[in-house]
Amino acid sequence: xxxxxxxxxxxxxxxxxxxxxxxxxxxxxxxxxxxxxxxxxxxxxxxxxxxxxxxxxxxxxxxxxxxxxxxxxxxxxxxxxxxxxxxxxxxxxxxxxxxxxxxxxxx
Numbered sequence: 001x002x003x004x005x006x007x008x009x010x011x012x013x014x015x016x017x018x019x020x021x022x023x024x025x026x027x028x029x030x031x032x033x034x035x036x037x038x039x040x041x042x043x044x045x046x047x048x049x050x051x052x053x054x055x056x057x058x059x060x061x062x063x064x065x066x067x068x069x070x071x072x073x074x075x076x077x078x079x080x081x082x083x084x085x086x087x088x089x090x091x092x093x094x095x096x097x098x099x100x101x102x103x104x105x106x107x
Contacts, residue, residue: 005071008064061087 065087068080 005067058087058090061090 061083064083065080068083069076072079
């Protein structure tokens with residue numbers, strides 16, 4: 001409870017991308033369950049990772065908005081505008097922060 005209002009620290013590093021075959025729907029490259037199950041499962045797993053990262057990003061941004069609202073009280077309209085704008089920019093997009101939002105399961 002005491003560290004609730006302390007500034008949050010974010011590590012400055014990036015994870016390397018997971019090695020997988022890119023899946024482009026509609027190209028007819030033969031990536032599917034029957035033709036090449038290994039590449040297909042790699043693409044499905046990568047898609048699941050990207051969706052989970054997007055969900056966690058939204059969850060963290062929502063937590064920041066709630067903390068700002070609680071901290072600022074009645075002045076939250078003015079003092080939390082940057083946090084809310086960042087949250088709204090991510091949430092209002094159709095892809096919700098996903099890396100490849102046009103991925104379609106052809107299975």
